[in-house]
Amino acid sequence: MRLKEETEYEEEKREESMVAQKYSIGGGFPQPTKAVVVGYALTSKKTKSFLQPKLEGLARNKGITFVAIDPNRPLSEQGPFDIVLHKLSGNEWRQILEDYRQTHPEVTVLDPPDAIQHVYNRQFMLQDVADLNLSDAYGTVGVPRQLVIKKDASSIPDAVNRDGLKLPLVAKPLVVDGSAKSHELSLAYDQYSLQILEPPLVVQEFVNHGGVLFKVYIVGEAIKVVRRFSLPDVSKRELSTNAGVFRFPRVSCAAASADDADLDPGVAELPPRPLLERLARELRRRLGLRLFNLDMIREHGTRDRYYVIDINYFPGYGKMPEYEHIFTDFILGLVQSKYKKRTAKPVEEPV
Numbered sequence: 648m649r650l651k652e653e654t655e656y657e658e659e660k661r662e663e664s665m666v667a668q669k670y671s672i673g674g675g676f677p678q679p680t681k682a683v684v685v686g687y688a689l690t691s692k693k694t695k696s697f698l699q700p701k702l703e704g705l706a707r708n709k710g711i712t713f714v715a716i717d718p719n720r721p722l723s724e725q726g727p728f729d730i731v732l733h734k735l736s737g738n739e740w741r742q743i744l745e746d747y748r749q750t751h752p753e754v755t756v757l758d759p760p761d762a763i764q765h766v767y768n769r770q771f772m773l774q775d776v777a778d779l780n781l782s783d784a785y786g787t788v789g790v791p792r793q794l795v796i797k798k799d800a801s802s803i804p805d806a807v808n809r810d811g812l813k814l815p816l817v818a819k820p821l822v823v824d825g826s827a828k829s830h831e832l833s834l835a836y837d838q839y840s841l842q843i844l845e846p847p848l849v850v851q852e853f854v855n856h857g858g859v860l861f862k863v864y865i866v867g868e869a870i871k872v873v874r875r876f877s878l879p880d881v882s883k884r885e886l887s888t889n890a891g892v893f894r895f896p897r898v899s900c901a902a903a904s905a906d907d908a909d910l911d912p913g914v915a916e917l918p919p920r921p922l923l924e925r926l927a928r929e930l931r932r933r934l935g936l937r938l939f940n941l942d943m944i945r946e947h948g949t950r951d952r953y954y955v956i957d958i959n960y961f962p963g964y965g966k967m968p969e970y971e972h973i974f975t976d977f978i979l980g981l982v983q984s985k986y987k988k989r990t991a992k993p994v995e996e997p998v
């Protein structure tokens with residue numbers, strides 16, 4: 648509220664300085680004087696890969712502490728938390744989080760359980776990318792054509808013929824549930840061999856991309872992109888001389904970084920930054936998520952035709968360069984914007 652004799656500019660400056668006192672704004676991001684408490688509910692594998700000493704150390708210096716959440720105890724009895732980070736499976740846990748969000752609106756729960764659930768199903772995962780239909784001077788971003796097979800595997804050949812899907816095809820389990828099985832991929836040179844697979848699954852056109860994919864990590868407004876080795880191209884000759892289905896367990900996780908590899912420049916070139924920024928901004932909004940990554944490929948032989956083939960919630964950030972700086976800045980940014988909202992001037996209702 649403006650004090651007597653104070654101009655709007657002076658009022659703004661005074662409010663900024665109040666925020667600065669609480670968070671002692673120095674260079675870069677504000678340093679909280681009061682500790683920011685981040686509760687985390689993660690698997691032990693995730694805790695190990697995410698909560699590395701370099702993250703905890705930097706966080707401590709910036710006034711952020713990470714506290715483990717016990718999912719078997721009432722959430723309200725733990726904390727208090729400023730932020731809750733989570734990636735645990737199960738309907739029961741989802742309900743606990745939803746209830747907690749209702750009763751503790753002051754806590755930022757990253758991210759909303761319903762929004763996460765949406766990307767755990769490959770039928771819906773890429774829908775927002777398709778709807779976005781992104782096309783500008785920097786390129787186009789689409790998704791490979793796919794069909795969903797819920798029950799009967801014997802219906803696959805007819806469904807593939809009816810929809811005119813082009814060979815080769817990849818089949819992926821419909822639901823991503825964190826299990827190794829949900830990452831088992833099958834590459835088929837003909838539609839008939841897919842009948843040996845167990846639905847529910849999606850059958851997707853395989854897009855040649857020079858054997859390299861781009862992992863686009865998103866943390867709030869920050870974006871980092873790295874190269875990873877991927878499945879090699881399938882040539883026309885290979886397609887005509889081969890038949891059958893090849894299974895690949897956990898292709899993407901097993902894949903090594905391709906950042907230092909000696910690659911054909913046309914394959915190695917990263918997607919243009921403005922295109923990634925627009926894509927990330929739109930998807931953040933449409934998906935309602937702040938922590939995710941995209942697997943993106945560029946059709947081999949083109950300069951600007953991109954496809955998103957996978958979206959992962961709270962991926963392996965430990966593999967993202969400088970993640971400790973990006974993540975701690977993100978947390979401080981969240982706290983600061985929450986504080987600013989709380990101290991924002993109430994809008995006067997017209998009489």
Ligand SMILES: O=P(O)(O)O[C@@H]1[C@@H](OP(=O)(O)O)[C@H](OP(=O)(O)O)[C@H](O)[C@H](OP(=O)(O)O)[C@H]1OP(=O)(O)O
Nearest residue numbers: 693696823824825826899900957959960962963964
């Ligand atoms: O295990 P990591 O650290 O490689 O992370 C996995 C991700 O790898 P990425 O960061 O994209 O290389 C991985 O990404 P991909 O699906 O392999 O592209 C998944 O996000 C996986 O989670 P979930 O098994 O689907 O629940 C992630 O597994 P969790 O760590 O969440 O169990």
Ligand SMILES: Nc1ncnc2c1ncn2[C@@H]1O[C@H](COP(=O)(O)OP(=O)(O)O)[C@@H](O)[C@H]1O
Nearest residue numbers: 791830851852853854877878898899942956957
């Ligand atoms: N449509 C596709 N075209 C080309 N390669 C693909 C396609 N879909 C998946 N792949 C390859 O298979 C890997 C695993 O598929 P992905 O959809 O990312 O599943 P996961 O969730 O298990 O990582 C990708 O990283 C990529 O190497």
Ligand SMILES: [Mg+2]
Nearest residue numbers: 899942957958
């Ligand atoms: Mg993937």
Ligand SMILES: [Mg+2]
Nearest residue numbers: 823957958959
């Ligand atoms: Mg995935």
